[in-house]
Structure formats: structure tokens, C-alpha cells
Amino acid sequence: MTVSKPQRANASRERKPSLDTLAVWAGEEESVPGGATQVPVVHSVAFGYADVDQWQQVALGRAPGHIYSRNTNPTVEAFERKVMALEGAPAATSFATGMAAISNTMFALLAPGDHVVSIKDSYGGTNKVFTEFLPRVNVRVSLCDTEDYGAIEAAVASGCAMLYLESPTNPTLKVTDIARLSAAAHRAGALVVVDNTFATPINQNPLALGADIVVHSATKFLGGHADALGGVICGPTELVQRVYHYREITGATLHPSAAYLLLRGLKTLHLRIRQQNASAQRIAVHLSRHPKVSAVFYPGLPGHRHHDVAARQMRGFGGVLSFMLEGGFDQVRSVLPKLRLAHRAANLGSVETVVGPPSTTSHVENTAAERAALGIPEGLVRYSVGIEDTGDLIADLDQALA
Numbered sequence: 001m002t003v004s005k006p007q008r009a010n011a012s013r014e015r016k017p018s019l020d021t022l023a024v025w026a027g028e029e030e031s032v033p034g035g036a037t038q039v040p041v042v043h044s045v046a047f048g049y050a051d052v053d054q055w056q057q058v059a060l061g062r063a064p065g066h067i068y069s070r071n072t073n074p075t076v077e078a079f080e081r082k083v084m085a086l087e088g089a090p091a092a093t094s095f096a097t098g099m100a101a102i103s104n105t106m107f108a109l110l111a112p113g114d115h116v117v118s119i120k121d122s123y124g125g126t127n128k129v130f131t132e133f134l135p136r137v138n139v140r141v142s143l144c145d146t147e148d149y150g151a152i153e154a155a156v157a158s159g160c161a162m163l164y165l166e167s168p169t170n171p172t173l174k175v176t177d178i179a180r181l182s183a184a185a186h187r188a189g190a191l192v193v194v195d196n197t198f199a200t201p202i203n204q205n206p207l208a209l210g211a212d213i214v215v216h217s218a219t220k221f222l223g224g225h226a227d228a229l230g231g232v233i234c235g236p237t238e239l240v241q242r243v244y245h246y247r248e249i250t251g252a253t254l255h256p257s258a259a260y261l262l263l264r265g266l267k268t269l270h271l272r273i274r275q276q277n278a279s280a281q282r283i284a285v286h287l288s289r290h291p292k293v294s295a296v297f298y299p300g301l302p303g304h305r306h307h308d309v310a311a312r313q314m315r316g317f318g319g320v321l322s323f324m325l326e327g328g329f330d331q332v333r334s335v336l337p338k339l340r341l342a343h344r345a346a347n348l349g350s351v352e353t354v355v356g357p358p359s360t361t362s363h364v365e366n367t368a369a370e371r372a373a374l375g376i377p378e379g380l381v382r383y384s385v386g387i388e389d390t391g392d393l394i395a396d397l398d399q400a401l402a
């Protein structure tokens, strides 16, 4: 776990670096042996101390340092510091995967008898935690229609320990009003957790909108190169400490090699997201005029049902869109293989464009009947825009749809 350092006395008068600068520099302040300019991958399992008293002080958390890499590790800490700076949070802790971040947060902060409220459109794995694992430990779960604020607010007001949101959602890009629902949850004394994977801290900071904890699958945009799994949460020190303690014991630790790749990916996050925002917008507009496409879901489109909320709480609309093909799943089966500039894979947020239907990606864990109940049509295609030339991507889509 990583906690922000005390501010210097004159820090408030200094120029505050922008997210672009933080993406490049934040988290890497620790001096490195030999003057290396890059954070090294520290593979060491344990950290040695000649002085037993000092060892004990570190072990008790009274002095800075590392003891054992299941708990903390210098490379992992640098990754946590960078995300923490980008989310403007006092503390962060990381995990082996995004699902480890999500499930550890829930199991650390919820107890038998608690009530958790969420939306029907959460990520498929998250939905499984709600429907399969939390009920087993006697946590009551209410999954509300994502667009029904009345239902969410009533469920929260009935007594609730946690409101769990995801915005924009996967794969239909619904956007929920984080400030409004956080206020409702806080009136009921509930904690608010927001999955910010789709937006990234470049486009949206849930903590600034009122959330208590922000979670990420770092596997996606944060890493950005589809070569490392990871998860991270940010929030106030006391809450992050409770989740960190659960994770240090249950052991879903981020590996230092993965932390290094994620840290390197983060240095270009702002550049990638800027390109992906702009490309996704142009592609969404193009597809919305295409005769073979019956619907496009992208919060940047003025016709999107939640465009106003998105414009209020986001600085950019993200790199993922989805669209529906006339002809349903048969069309999906015929169009996807024709794309030349897209991996057909269960991933998103990488520098390459990635495409897939929900039945093999976000909602692979669900049956066709469950997907139908969640309002996810089988003719839907999720398209995660890479950093290729936008015109090339549009031409590729056109030839595949022709």
C-alpha cells in the first residue's frame, strides 16, 4: 500500500502539475541505485536488514521500507504512486488483476448482513461476484436498472453499506451520474465504489465527483499494451488500509514484472487517451450514418441517452464504443473475420484496436439468457479503438461491412 507524502510547507504556492506531466513523472521520485533514470524491476521476495531494531520498525509500519513482496515492493509501489497521483488520491493499493481489486475491495469492506446496491450493467465478472459469491456470505445484493435513479436511490435509502458503480459501462456505454448517486449513498451512510476502467483518470476522476474508492482494471487502458494484468484501487488512507490488509493476507499481489510494464504504459496514458477519444468520436459518428449499422453506443454522440451527464462529469468520452449490426449474430460472425486492423480478442484499451461480441468478451461468464436479461443484444459488437490512424480504421470498418 502507498500513502501520499506530507506536503512541503510551500507546496500550495507551487504550480500544480497537469495530469500529462504526472503520467510521465509521478511515482518515480525514490532514488535508484547508480542513478538509473528508470524504476528497476525488483524481483526480490524479501528485503534484508542488518539492524534488527530497524527491521522491526519497518515491520510495524513505523519506518518506511519493505519487508516481503506479497505485502509491498518498490516497483509495485512506484506503479501505485503514479495511479494515485493521476486519481488525486491520498492512498492506493494494487492487485494481480482488476477482478482481484474488485473482489478484494468488496470482501474487505462488506460483512455478513450488509446490503450492497449496484447496477445491472456492471462488468461480467463483477456481476458474478454480486450474484454468486456475496450471497454465499450472506451479503444482500440489489442490482438496479442502470438508468433508474429512483430505484437506485430507494434501494440505497433502505439501508446500505456500499453503492458500487461503473461508468461508462461495458459494453453498452451507459453513463451514470456519479455526483448525484454518491450524494444519495452518503445520505444513507454508504461507501461509494466506482470502476473507472473505461474512462481512465485522464477522462474522469470519480473521487472528485464524490466517490470514496476508485477501482481500475490496469490490464486495459492504464497498461495500454495488452501485455500485463493488474488492478488498483485509490481512496482515503483508512479505507485503502483495510483493503490492503485483506489483500496482503489473501495474497492477490501485483507481480513486480507486471508493475513495471504497467508503469511504463502509464507514461503515455494521456497521449493514447487523447488519440483514442478523438478516434472513437469520429468512428462513432461514421458508423451512426452507416446503413448496415442499426445503433451505435458512444457517450460522445449528442444523441446518446446520457450525453449530458457524460459531458458534465467527463473530460473525454473514452476509446470504447459498441454498435449493433443489422442481421444479429449471423452478421457479427461474418463481419468480424473481415476486419484487418483489429484483434478479435477478449480485451480492450490497448494500442491496437480490439473487437469482439459480448458473448466472448465482457459477458463471457454469462449465459445467453442472462445476457438477454441484462439487455445485451447478441448482434452487438464492442470496438475498442487503438492508436492507429483514424482514417485507416474507418476504411477497415467500411470494407468489412461492405
Ligand SMILES: *Cc1c(COP(=O)(O)O)cnc(C)c1O
Pocket: 097, 098, 099, 100, 123, 125, 166, 170, 195, 197, 198, 217, 218, 219, 220, 229, 230, 231
Ligand atoms: C476487464 C475489466 C475488469 C476486470 O479486470 P481484469 O484485469 O481482467 O481482472 C473489471 N472492470 C472492467 C470495466 C473491465 O473492463
